[in-house]
Each structure stands twice: as C-alpha cells, then as structure tokens.
Amino acid sequence: xxxxxxxxxxxxxxxxxxxxxxxxxxxxxxxxxxxxxxxxxxxxxxxxxxxxxxxxxxxxxxxxxxxxxxxxxxxxxxxxxxxxxxxxxxxxxxxxxxxxxxxxxxxxxxxxxxx
Amino acid sequence: xxxxxxxxxxxxxxxxxxxxxxxxxxxxxxxxxxxxxxxxxxxxxxxxxxxxxxxxxxxxxxxxxxxxxxxxxxxxxxxxxxxxxxxxxxxxxxxxxxxxxxxxxxxxxxxxxxxx
Numbered sequence: 001x002x003x004x005x006x007x008x009x010x011x012x013x014x015x016x017x018x019x020x021x022x023x024x025x026x027x028x029x030x031x032x033x034x035x036x037x038x039x040x041x042x043x044x045x046x047x048x049x050x051x052x053x054x055x056x057x058x059x060x061x062x063x064x065x066x067x068x069x070x071x072x073x074x075x076x077x078x079x080x081x082x083x084x085x086x087x088x089x090x091x092x093x094x095x096x097x098x099x100x101x102x103x104x105x106x107x108x109x110x111x112x113x114x115x
Numbered sequence: 116x117x118x119x120x121x122x123x124x125x126x127x128x129x130x131x132x133x134x135x136x137x138x139x140x141x142x143x144x145x146x147x148x149x150x151x152x153x154x155x156x157x158x159x160x161x162x163x164x165x166x167x168x169x170x171x172x173x174x175x176x177x178x179x180x181x182x183x184x185x186x187x188x189x190x191x192x193x194x195x196x197x198x199x200x201x202x203x204x205x206x207x208x209x210x211x212x213x214x215x216x217x218x219x220x221x222x223x224x225x226x227x228x229x230x231x
C-alpha cells in the first residue's frame with residue numbers, strides 16, 4: 001500500500017492548457033508539500049499545508065493553486081501552462097509533532113511536459 | 116538564509132570501493148541535516164538524519180554521515196559501494212523542531228555512478 005501516491009505519473013499537454021495533479025497520503029501525517037524538481041534535478045519547495053491550512057507559499061506564479069480538501073489530500077492545479085512549467089512535481093508529507101524530525105515521505109513524482 | 120552546497124555534480128566509484136559525498140551548509144544555528152537518495156524514476160527516500168548528539172550517524176543501506184560543526188559539513192560515506200547504490204543523492208537542511216514549520220532546503224544533488 002503506497003504511503004504517498006500521486007496521479008498522474010506522466011502528463012503531456014499543450015501550452016495554455018490547465019491541468020491538475022492529485023496527491024494522497026495514508027500515513028496520518030499533518031503536513032503535506034509540493035516540490036518542483038527541474039531538469040537539473042534541483043528541488044524547490046512550492047507549497048506546504050498543515051491540517052488543511054496553507055503555511056508555506058514560496059514565490060510561485062499565481063497560476064499554481066494548491067488545494068487541500070482534508071489533511072490526507074493535497075492537489076495542485078496549474079492554469080495557462082507554460083513551457084517553463086515542465087518539471088517533475090513531487091508531493092511529500094511529514095509528521096510535525098515532536099519526534100517527527102522533519103522526515104519527508106515522497107511520492108514517486110508527476111512528470112509534466114508542456115509542448 | 117539557509118543554503119546547502121554539494122560541490123560534486125557527478126562521482127564515479129568502482130563497485131566495492133569506498134564512497135564519500137560532500138555536503139556543506141550555511142545556517143544560523145545547528146540545523147537538522149538529512150541525506151536523501153533518489154533512484155531513477157522514483158521519489159526521494161531518507162537515508163539518514165542528524166539532530167543532535169553523536170556526530171556520526173548511521174543510516175539505511177550501510178550509509179553513515181558525520182556532522183562537523185567546525186566545517187559546517189555533513190558528508191555521506193559508505194565503505195563498500197554496490198551497483199544498486201547508483202542514484203542521485205541529496206543533502207538537505209532544515210530548522211530544528213519546534214522552531215517553525217519544517218521547510219527543508221535541498222542541495223543540487225550528486226549523481227553517483229558505479230562502475231564494474
């Protein structure tokens with residue numbers, strides 16, 4: 001049973017389209033994240049939610065909108081896709097209570113290709 | 116601002132040889148330190164972490180890392196590399212618990228290639 005699962009795993013779309021990536025974790029964690037990994041493998045945090053509340057919102061274009069319907073789910077919607085949005089998007093979760101220690105559990109990633 | 120530097124983009128090691136991957140960090144206090152591994156097409160998996168105490172920490176898959184405060188380093192080591200260790204390795208730094216929500220900052224990664 002996958003701890004952090006993302007769908008879809010691959011996404012190929014045209015510029016200007018809108019797309020969504022979904023993430024679910026069954027670890028009972030309080031916090032979920034979206035990270036973007038570019039073509040050079042650089043990982044950068046985009047958003048983080050703690051118990052459905054947005055707590056980290058890095059400098060990300062407002063075409064990107066995260067939504068957390070409950071603490072087990074975090075979705076990412078991207079409007080008006082651009083070539084530069086091509087990347088692998090990773091969902092992750094962590095338990096931020098004492099002893100959680102900041103360990104992130106990652107999904108397998110969603111590779112977005114914008115043509 | 117906190118930052119992580121992994122000076123080696125690629126490293127090639129012969130199978131059975133020892134390995135050391137370098138990581139230097141910049142942070143105002145002693146941060147929490149992590150090493151993650153990413154196999155091709157996979158997400159990242161935690162290898163080990165340092166919070167406090169013994170500066171030599173043991174992780175999974177036979178890896179260990181040593182925290183050296185004076186050098187702001189947290190290098191990853193393995194005495195004998197296996198072909199299955201070929202992957203991308205990321206060092207990360209984060210604030211200690213209870214100092215705010217945990218936002219990890221990752222280094223740019225080191226790709227490990229293992230030759231026969």
